[in-house]
Amino acid sequence: xxxxxxxxxxxxxxxxxxxxxxxxxxxxxxxxxxxxxxxxxxxxxxxxxxxxxxxxxxxxxxxxxxxxxxxxxxxxxxxxxxxxxxxxxxxxxxxxxxxxxxxxxxxxxxxxxxxxxxxxxxxxxxxxxxxxxxxxxxxxxxxxxxxxxxxxxxxxxxxxxxxxxxxxxxxxxxxxxxxxxxxxxxxxxxxxxxxxxxxxxxxxxxxxxxxxxxxxxxxxxxxxxxxxxxxxxxxxxxxxxxxxxxxxxxxxxxxxxxxxxxxxxxxxxxxxxxxxxxxxxxxxxxxxxxxxxxxxxxxxxxxxxxxxxxxxxxxxxxxxxxxxxxxxxx
Numbered sequence: 001x002x003x004x005x006x007x008x009x010x011x012x013x014x015x016x017x018x019x020x021x022x023x024x025x026x027x028x029x030x031x032x033x034x035x036x037x038x039x040x041x042x043x044x045x046x047x048x049x050x051x052x053x054x055x056x057x058x059x060x061x062x063x064x065x066x067x068x069x070x071x072x073x074x075x076x077x078x079x080x081x082x083x084x085x086x087x088x089x090x091x092x093x094x095x096x097x098x099x100x101x102x103x104x105x106x107x108x109x110x111x112x113x114x115x116x117x118x119x120x121x122x123x124x125x126x127x128x129x130x131x132x133x134x135x136x137x138x139x140x141x142x143x144x145x146x147x148x149x150x151x152x153x154x155x156x157x158x159x160x161x162x163x164x165x166x167x168x169x170x171x172x173x174x175x176x177x178x179x180x181x182x183x184x185x186x187x188x189x190x191x192x193x194x195x196x197x198x199x200x201x202x203x204x205x206x207x208x209x210x211x212x213x214x215x216x217x218x219x220x221x222x223x224x225x226x227x228x229x230x231x232x233x234x235x236x237x238x239x240x241x242x243x244x245x246x247x248x249x250x251x252x253x254x255x256x257x258x259x260x261x262x263x264x265x266x267x268x269x270x271x272x273x274x275x276x277x278x279x280x281x282x283x284x285x286x287x288x289x290x291x292x293x294x295x296x297x298x299x300x301x302x303x304x305x306x307x308x309x310x311x312x313x314x315x316x317x318x319x320x321x322x323x324x325x326x327x328x329x330x
Contacts, residue, residue: 001329002062002072003043003317006050006090006101007031011081013051019083020183023160030293031077037313038075043329050078050090055097062099073321074101075313076289085110085155087289102320104288108264112288113155115187118263122283125262127255129283130274132189138175142168148191151175153182157287164191192274192282197242199256199271200290200301202315204323207260209253210301214242238297240304252281259286267320270298 009028011021031047038045048057062072074094080086092106104112111117119129131145134154142149151163151174161182163174171188178186196217200210216237244252256271263286270290275281290298294309302312318328 001043003038004046005075007077008050021082037310040310041314076101076103100324104266112263112286121262122259125258127258130190135175135186135188138172150191153184194276197273198297200298202268211241211304213297214239240300
C-alpha cells in the first residue's frame, strides 16, 4: 500500500507568515523510525511536508483509481506550522481532499486540544477531573479552587507553559505570563499531589488498553514536569506496567476509555491522570496524537504489551484502514 507520512519540519511552505508560530520540535528520529517501520511492513512510502504543497504531493503519489477512490493513506505526524489549533490543519486538508489518514478528525483534534472543552466534556460523561477556572487576567474570582494550582495555556500539549502557583498573590502574574506568551486564555486548575499514570489506547469502538505507565519523579520536591523537564526524563523514570491494585487499574482504564470517546478521538491516544493520596483518580488531559518517540510512554506501553516498534506503527495504520474500509491492510 502507498503510505504518505506527513510531518512539519520546514516551516517555509506558507503563503504568509501570519499567526502564532508553533514551537520547534526535533522529531526527525521519530519520523525516520515511523517511515522505516512502514517500509518493514511492506508499504511504499513518501515523506512530505504538511504545508501548502501537501495536496499536490499526495495527488502525484497516490492518484485516485478509475472509480475515483483513494489508492493510499496518510500516516499523520504533523503538528502544524502556525495559527490557532495548528494540529487540526493537516487533517482538515485531508478531509477536504478526500484522503484517508490515521488519527483523529479535525473535530476530535480540536476537542482534545482545548483543555477547557475536554474537561467540560469528560465531566458531563462522569469522568473525574480537577476543579478549574478559565482566566484571561488572573484577577477573576477563584471561587472554591484550592491552592496550589497549575496554570497552563488553554490549547497546548506536553506541558508547554506549565506553571505551579502556590499562593493567590502569585496567580495574576502567572496568568499574565501565559496569556502574553501563548496568546491564549489560561487554564487554572487545582494541583493534584500524587502518582501520575498514563494510559495508552489503541483502536476504535472496543479499545485496546495497553499496559499502564507510571512516571517516577524520584526525589523531586514537586511531582510536576514542564516541557523542558520531559525532554530530560529518561525511559528509566517510567515504570511499566505500573504497580497498581487491580480494582484501581480497572477504574483508570475505564475512565480513560470514557475520555477517549467523549472527546471523539480515533485510532490511538494517551490519557494522563493523577491519583491523589486518598486513591481518587483525576483525568488531567488527553493527547489525541501522542508521541511515537522510542523512549516515550506510548511506545513503552506498546512494547510491554508485546509489540515491536514496527508492529505498533503498522497496527495503527491497520486500525485506521479498517475504520475507513472495513478491512485491514494485510
